[in-house]
Amino acid sequence: MEESHDKTDRKRSMFDLSGKVALITGGATGLGKAFGEVLAEFGADIAIxxxxxxxxxxxxxxxxxxGRRSLVVKADVTRPDEVQRMVDETVxxxxxxxxxxxxxxxTAKGMRIHEMPIEVxxxxxxxxxxGVFICTRAVLPVMLKQGKGNIINIASSYALRPFFNVCELKPNASYVTAKTGLIGLTKETAVEYAxxxxxxxxxxxxxxxxxxxTVATEGPEYAAFMKQYDETVLRLTPMGRKGDPSELKGLMVYLASDASGFVTGQSFVVDGGITI
Ligand SMILES: NC(=O)c1ccc[n+]([C@@H]2O[C@H](COP(=O)([O-])OP(=O)(O)OC[C@H]3O[C@@H](n4cnc5c(N)ncnc54)[C@H](O)[C@@H]3O)[C@@H](O)[C@H]2O)c1
Known part of the structure; x- marks a missing residue:
């Protein structure tokens, strides 16, 4: 009884995602996994x-x-052939x-620009x-054919501030540049396809x-300065703590659903205040 009441509420809701299909790159673990969970909870089928x-x-x-359908495609976002297969198999x-x-x-190991190998x-x-360009480029023809679509790019607070205090411990021109570029790519995608x-x-x-x-990137070296790095992050964050991936779920449902139907080209910060 309770269950069917919940379902009815969800169907009436502007946040309902029943019948929608979401493709999530890097959706196996971390934040991507949390995104898949919440979109499924609100009714979407999930391709990873x-x-x-x-x-x-x-x-x-x-x-x-x-109770949702799900599908996995092994694909590296830097490989156009694998990305095309990911798109074809999802459809x-x-x-x-x-x-x-x-x-x-x-991300990359912390190092200053003059020390950073070009390959890094x-x-x-x-x-x-x-990789975002390659995936977006491959999915857009599907969305154009559907006459609708919704793209959500995951940037980083490094896109807004290089955080000198943090970067002193872990400078990262590659990540800052990539995530800043992603904000521009998001705006460009929004205006071209609105x-x-x-x-x-x-x-x-x-x-x-x-x-x-970060742990995967830094390996054992990370442990040496992790405490100092974490303390710096917490000191710089007004809320004094890191976020839990579940705290991104509400925004994800909002952006993925009709609730945000007139919203495009925008960037939404969820950071405990660190970019203020
Ligand atoms: N964790 C944070 O605090 C944080 C903060 C800001 C932004 N982000 C961003 O959130 C996103 C997810 O990061 P996360 O923290 O969950 O990291 P994570 O390492 O836990 O998960 C990343 C996922 O991406 C997959 N992946 C990596 N390279 C890939 C490739 N070439 N092709 C396909 N899949 C690939 C990995 O296998 C993994 O499943 C990233 O874009 C990251 O920059 C994370």
Whole structure:
């Protein structure tokens, strides 16, 4: 009884995502996993494109347990052929792509510009910026054919401020440049496709717990300065703590749903106040 009451409420709600299909890059783990969970909770079917096939399959199995359809495509966002396969298999398997979340991302070890190997800069730009272009470029023809679509890019608070205090410990020109570029790409996508019924917005997270982003990049070296780095982040964050991925879920549902129907080209900061 309670369950059907909930469903009725959701169907009436402007946040309802029933019948929609969301494709999430890097959706196996971290923030991308949280996005998949909440969109499924609000009714969407979820396709995950990720290089980590095994974890993506576990995440997809959890989504199916929620009563939604889910699909995994092993795809590296820097590889146009793999991205095209990701798009084709999502449309073949789930019937549409209503929502694209460009979430796959990496960072780089902290180092100053004059010390940064060009390949390190290239890798972050390739995944975090060019990868978004490649995925968006491949999905747009599907959305144009549908006459509607919704693109959500995951940037970073580094796009707004290079955070000298933090960067002193972990300077990161590659990540700052990629995420700043992503805000521009979001605006460009929004204006080019607004009259085609396609919206594009960005989310700007501050520091969040429970993801592999920094630990995976830094390895054991990270442990040496992690305490100092974390203390600096917490001191700079007015709320005095890091965010939990669940604290991005409300914004994600808002942006993915009709609730934000007149919103495009914008960037939404969720950061405990660190960019103030
Ligand atoms: N965690 C934070 O505090 C934070 C803050 C700001 C922005 N972000 C952004 O959020 C996004 C998700 O990061 P996260 O913290 O969840 O990291 P994470 O490392 O936990 O997850 C990233 C996911 O992306 C996948 N991935 C990496 N490279 C890929 C590629 N080339 N092709 C396809 N998939 C790939 C990984 O396998 C993984 O599943 C990133 O864009 C990141 O820059 C995170």
């Amino acid at each position: 494109g990720d290089i980590d096939d095994a974890t993506a399959r576990q995440t997809a199995a959890q989504i199916e347990k929620m 073949a398997g789930l019937g549409a792509i209503d929502i694209l979340i460009n979430n796959a991302g990496v 800069f290239d890798r972050v730009i390739d995944i975090d910026l060019k 009259r085609d019924g396609i919206r594009a917005n960005a989310v700007i997270p501050g520091w969040f717990t429970g993801t592999k982003l």
